[in-house]
Amino acid sequence: GESVGLHLPTLSVQEGDNSIINCAYSNSASDYFIWYKQESGKGPQFIIDIRSNMDKRQGQRVTVLLNKTVKHLSLQIAATQPGDSAVYFCAENINTGGFKTIFGAGTRLFVKA
Amino acid sequence: DVKVTQSSRYLVKRTGEKVFLECVQDMDHENMFWYRQDPGLGLRLIYFSYDVKMKEKGDIPEGYSVSREKKERFSLILESASTNQTSMYLCASSFSRQGDEKLFFGSGTQLSVL
Numbered sequence: 001g002e003s004v005g006l007h008l009p010t011l012s013v014q015e016g017d018n019s020i021i022n023c024a025y026s027n028s029a030s031d032y033f034i035w036y037k038q039e040s041g042k043g044p045q046f047i048i049d050i051r052s053n054m055d056k057r058q059g060q061r062v063t064v065l066l067n068k069t070v071k072h073l074s075l076q077i078a079a080t081q082p083g084d085s086a087v088y089f090c091a092e093n094i095n096t097g098g099f100k101t102i103f104g105a106g107t108r109l110f111v112k113a
Numbered sequence: 114d115v116k117v118t119q120s121s122r123y124l125v126k127r128t129g130e131k132v133f134l135e136c137v138q139d140m141d142h143e144n145m146f147w148y149r150q151d152p153g154l155g156l157r158l159i160y161f162s163y164d165v166k167m168k169e170k171g172d173i174p175e176g177y178s179v180s181r182e183k184k185e186r187f188s189l190i191l192e193s194a195s196t197n198q199t200s201m202y203l204c205a206s207s208f209s210r211q212g213d214e215k216l217f218f219g220s221g222t223q224l225s226v227l
């Protein structure tokens with residue numbers, strides 16, 4: 001995931017604009033990637049996922065892009081709404097015999113009305 | 114809908130106390146996980162379990178232990194709480210061991226150790 005640190009990256013966008021949140025993952029062997037959204041006072045919730053044999057997947061207003069060459073993930077949110085304000089985490093599933101999910105540090109999205 | 118329930122939303126404990134954090138899921142999921150979340154550090158995996166009575170260390174297991182006596186319940190134990198264990202604790206579950214399943218999270222327990 002993103003580099004570990006004390007400062008949470010933030011992104012501020014105007015309502016109605018598109019948002020792009022980026023993430024660098026760590027393990028070349030990871031084969032499943034997920035984006036989660038965490039609203040204040042709640043646990044993270046699944047948004048969209050992508051397997052390593054794909055480079056793009058679309059959901060409702062969201063698109064995830066995967067670039068395995070540079071180990072980069074991005075989440076695109078179309079027509080960003082105030083309800084999209086949250087912290088967004090990318091995550092990768094690493095095979096450990098079973099698997100475990102490793103999270104990035106997160107990006108806080110602010111949507112300005 | 115899958116429901117993951119954490120027994121307490123807020124807890125305040127004193128240094129040296131033994132602390133139990135409880136988590137229950139209602140969807141017969143095989144896998145359960147405990148994470149802690151600290152500002153700017155994301156979610157860090159403490160322990161996880163793929164089956165009853167089975168446990169695996171995550172990335173930061175020191176100072177913690179876990180118990181999974183029943184499939185639906187996964188407990189995190191702080192044997193002797195310390196101030197550096199003040200954090201948000203998140204429990205999660207998932208269905209399969211195949212590595213292609215998303216996690217379902219509880220709402221978290223904010224633990225303060227004084």
